[in-house]
Every structure is written in C-alpha cells, then in structure tokens.
Amino acid sequence: MQYLRNVVTLKLNGDLCTGCRLCAIVCPHAVFEIVNKKARIANIDNCMECGACALNCQFGAITVNSGVGCAAGILNGILNNTEPSCGCNATGENKTSCC
Amino acid sequence: MPSPIDYQNLQPLAISFPSVSAKWIGRDFVDAVKVRWGIGRNSSKVTPGVYKIGNPDSQSDVFVSANYKLSFDILRKNLKSFNAWILVIDTKGVNVWCAAGKGNFGTETLVRSIDKTFLKSIVSHRRLIVPQLGAVGVAAHKIKEQTGFKVIFGPVQAADIAEFVKAGYKATPEMRKINFPFYERAKLIPVDLVYWKYRLLAALFVVFVFSGLDRSGFLFTKMLHTSLFPALNIFTGYLAGMVITPLLLPVIPARAFSLKGALWGLIFIVFLNLFFIAPNIERIALALMGIAVASFAALNFTGATTYTSLSGVKLEMKWSIPFQIGFAAVGLLLFIISKLI
Ligand code: SF4
Ligand code: SF4
Numbered sequence: 001m002q003y004l005r006n007v008v009t010l011k012l013n014g015d016l017c018t019g020c021r022l023c024a025i026v027c028p029h030a031v032f033e034i035v036n037k038k039a040r041i042a043n044i045d046n047c048m049e050c051g052a053c054a055l056n057c058q059f060g061a062i063t064v065n066s067g068v069g070c071a072a073g074i075l076n077g078i079l080n081n082t083e084p085s086c087g088c089n090a091t092g093e094n095k096t097s098c099c
Numbered sequence: 100m101p102s103p104i105d106y107q108n109l110q111p112l113a114i115s116f117p118s119v120s121a122k123w124i125g126r127d128f129v130d131a132v133k134v135r136w137g138i139g140r141n142s143s144k145v146t147p148g149v150y151k152i153g154n155p156d157s158q159s160d161v162f163v164s165a166n167y168k169l170s171f172d173i174l175r176k177n178l179k180s181f182n183a184w185i186l187v188i189d190t191k192g193v194n195v196w197c198a199a200g201k202g203n204f205g206t207e208t209l210v211r212s213i214d215k216t217f218l219k220s221i222v223s224h225r226r227l228i229v230p231q232l233g234a235v236g237v238a239a240h241k242i243k244e245q246t247g248f249k250v251i252f253g254p255v256q257a258a259d260i261a262e263f264v265k266a267g268y269k270a271t272p273e274m275r276k277i278n279f280p281f282y283e284r285a286k287l288i289p290v291d292l293v294y295w296k297y298r299l300l301a302a303l304f305v306v307f308v309f310s311g312l313d314r315s316g317f318l319f320t321k322m323l324h325t326s327l328f329p330a331l332n333i334f335t336g337y338l339a340g341m342v343i344t345p346l347l348l349p350v351i352p353a354r355a356f357s358l359k360g361a362l363w364g365l366i367f368i369v370f371l372n373l374f375f376i377a378p379n380i381e382r383i384a385l386a387l388m389g390i391a392v393a394s395f396a397a398l399n400f401t402g403a404t405t406y407t408s409l410s411g412v413k414l415e416m417k418w419s420i421p422f423q424i425g426f427a428a429v430g431l432l433l434f435i436i437s438k439l440i
Contacts, residue, residue: 001279001348001349001404001406002354002406003354003404003406003407003408003411004354004408004411004414004415007408007410007411007414008408008410008411009410025231025252025270025275026231026234026252027275028231028232028275028277028405029276029277029406030272030275030276047408048405048406048407048408049408049409049410050200050235051235052232052234052235055234055236055237056234056238056239056240058238058240065409065410066235066409067200067409068197068200068409069401069402069404069407069408069409069410070402070403070412071356071398071399071401071402071412071415071416072399073402074409074413074416075416
C-alpha cells in the first residue's frame with residue numbers, strides 16, 4: 001500500500017554516504033537500495049517519514065522532516081498550538097490507535 | 100594502608116533477576132484483549148529492568164523491549180527455547196513504535212537503562228538486539244559511543260526472531276518490512292471506535308434534536324417519530340469510515356483516506372436509503388452529513404496505519420477538511436430546511 005505521491009521530504013546527499021547500509025536496514029518500507037557501495041532512494045513514495053534512517057545515518061547524509069502521519073495528532077497540534085501529538089500521554093494511555 | 104573503596108565499580112556478589120516464561124497464561128490473553136479495547140490501561144505496564152528467559156549466562160543475547168505489556172508478552176512468547184536476557188526500558192507503558200516516535204524509546208532512555216541495570220556486569224559481550232522499529236528513536240552509533248554496546252536491529256516482527264538469530268543476526272528483506280495486513284487493521288479498529296464515541300453521540304444528538312423541528316416550532320413526538328433515519332445516516336457514515344474503510348483499505352484505489360471514507364459512506368448510505376421513505380431533500384441532506392462523518396472518520400485512521408507520512412497527511416487534511424466541514428454544514432442546513440417546508 002502506498003500513500004500520496006510526491007509529497008515526502010526525504011533527501012539523500014550521496015556525497016556524504018559511505019555505504020554503511022544502516023539506512024537500508026532500519027527502513028521498514030524498503031525505500032533505500034545500496035548500489036555500488038552507495039545508498040540510493042529507490043521507492044520514495046513508500047517513505048512514511050519516520051526518521052529512522054536519518055537518525056541512524058551517522059554521516060548525516062539523510063534528512064527528512066519526520067513525524068507521525070496521524071490526522072488526529074495534527075489536529076491536536078493545531079488546536080493546542082503545539083507540535084503534532086497523537087495523545088499518548090505520560091500515563092501510557094493510548095488514546096487513539098496511532099500509538 | 101588499604102586502598103579506598105571504589106564505590107563506582109563495586110559489584111554485588113549475586114543478583115537475582117525475575118525470570119519469565121515464554122508461555123502465555125489466561126491472564127495474558129485477557130490483557131491482550133483489554134488493551135485493544137482500551138480497558139484498564141494500568142495493567143498494561145511492565146516494571147522496567149532486566150528479566151531472564153530460560154537460563155542465560157554472561158554470553159547470552161540481550162533483547163530490548165518497551166515496557167508496554169503487550170510488546171513484552173509478544174517478545175517473551177517468541178523467545179521460547181532461548182536462554183536470554185530481556186532489558187525492559189521505561190517507555191511509560193507505550194509500545195515501541197509510538198514510544199520511539201515520541202522519544203520515550205530513544206537513545207537517552209536506552210543509555211540510562213544500561214547504566215541503571217548494570218548491564219555491563221551482567222553480560223560480558225557488548226551487543227544489544229533492539230527491535231527494528233526502535234530505530235526511529237535509537238541512534239545505534241550514539242549507543243556505541245556512550246555505552247560501548249553495539250546495537251543490532253532485529254526484525255520488525257518478534258515472530259521472526261528465532262530465524263533472525265539462527266541466520267547470524269541477519270534479517271531477510273521481508274523481515275525488515277512493516278506490512279499492514281487485514282488482521283492488523285482489524286485489531287486497530289476497536290481503539291478508535293471507543294475513542295470517538297462521545298463525538299459520535301454528540302453528532303447523533305444534533306440530528307436527533309433537529310428532527311423535531313417544525314414550522315410550528317419544536318414537536319417532541321415528531322422528534323421521536325422521525326429521528327431514526329437521520330440517526331442511522333450518521334451511524335452508517337461512522338461505521339463506513341471507522342470500520343469498513345480500514346478493513347477494506349485496498350479495495351478503493353484512491354490513495355487519500357478521506358476519499359476512501361467518503362466513497363464507502365456514499366455506498367452504504369445509498370443502500371440505507373433503500374429501506375426508508377423520506378423526502379428527497381432530507382435524503383440528500385442526511386447523505387451529505389453521513390459522508391462528511393465517514394470521510395473524517397477514515398481520515399482519522401491515518402494515525403493507525405503504518406505507511407502514511409506527516410507531509411502527506413498534512414496535505415490531505417488541507418483540502419479534505421474544508422470539504423468535510425462544507426458537506427456537514429450544507430447537509431445540516433438542508434436538513435433544517437426540509438423540516439420547515
Ligand atoms: S546510513 Fe548514511 S552512510 Fe550509511 S548507507 Fe545510508 S546514507 Fe549511506
Ligand atoms: S523516513 Fe522511515 S520510511 Fe522514510 S526512508 Fe527513512 S526509514 Fe524509510
């Protein structure tokens with residue numbers, strides 16, 4: 001299943017990539033491919049902007065504006081004037097299924 | 100003169116760890132059901148710390164888990180016949196996926212747990228198996244830098260752990276992928292159904308009261324006699340968006356959730372109309388409201404999916420919410436008019 005096209009903010013800077021493969025390992029949507037010891041974005045529209053790849057690329061080759069794609073969370077954020085938050089609060093109460 | 104005691108490196112001679120079994124007992128099944136329906140959340144936490152499974156020694160693997168009881172239960176169930184340690188970190192009772200996104204399952208928490216549990220004196224090796232989805236919050240290179248432990252990202256599904264370990268800590272591409280099959284989607288529906296109940300009741304209340312409107316004012320008996328069809332429209336929209344859309348997610352090829360929901364709403368409301376007699380203006384009014392509800396409920400399911408991006412949902416909301424509000428407003432207006440003519 002794929003979500004909307006041409007909208008994700010994922011970017012890869014090939015010059016910084018060392019081919020360590022970690023991005024390909026952590027990505028749950030097989031967005032990356034390693035070709036000739038370099039990462040390559042193979043399926044950008046599969047990306048859910050979770051941010052795992054960027055966080056784990058120690059060479060800073062990946063940037064993505066990460067967050068949870070959750071309408072209720074975004075609404076909460078707009079209504080409370082905060083970052084999108086899907087309401088898993090400190091008591092561990094999972095208000096919506098997004099957490 | 101005796102050397103001063105090095106308190107920092109003092110180690111207890113014997114520590115005992117709670118031992119857990121891989122087997123699920125009746126209570127675990129009950130807990131799993133309760134969690135899904137949002138009942139009694141406090142029982143869904145595990146005390147953070149180190150647990151034994153089987154008879155681990157200083158060479159045994161360490162599996163990292165969130166302290167969400169269901170995550171922990173699924174992990175231990177899949178560690179049957181293992182001798183291993185489980186490091187449960189304090190994610191405030193939230194599962195790995197969500198906790199990682201919020202920073203509760205993150206580099207800092209993991210480093211702190213490693214220090215607090217003296218993990219370095221429990222095992223002599225320096226590897227940790229972290230669920231792959233934890234990578235959203237855990238930066239492997241930072242853990243290495245700060246604790247010396249090498250993070251190995253395990254498979255997405257705990258069910259693949261045995262195979263993963265057997266293959267020399269290697270996951271197949273399939274094990275790395277998060278899917279969203281029918282039963283996963285089905286499992287997520289109850290939480291949302293329960294979460295939105297008050298808003299549903301509010302919407303039902305509105306159409307219920309407006310059903311009693313009349314040229315001569317407000318008629319209580321008219322409300323009682325004519326409110327079933329309006330209420331069913333809203334309820335059908337709600338179910339279409341909240342239950343049918345998630346279950347049959349791939350059936351409607353539209354990518355936008357609000358569109359999927361609106362279409363299911365339309366289909367079911369047309370069906371509903373076959374069983375009722377009502378003026379056309381009322382039918383249209385109620386269909387508009389029902390579709391708005393279906394569309395919004397379906398949009399809300401983006402939060403439960405495993406593949407929607409923040410940028411995508413923001414974009415979808417930008418055009419779909421004005422439509423939903425418009426549909427609901429025009430619908431309500433027409434409904435009121437239908438009562439007054
Ligand atoms: S994690 Fe970074 S350096 Fe490693 S392969 Fe991916 S992009 Fe290249
Ligand atoms: S942000 Fe997440 S889904 Fe997107 S490429 Fe990175 S790891 Fe994959």
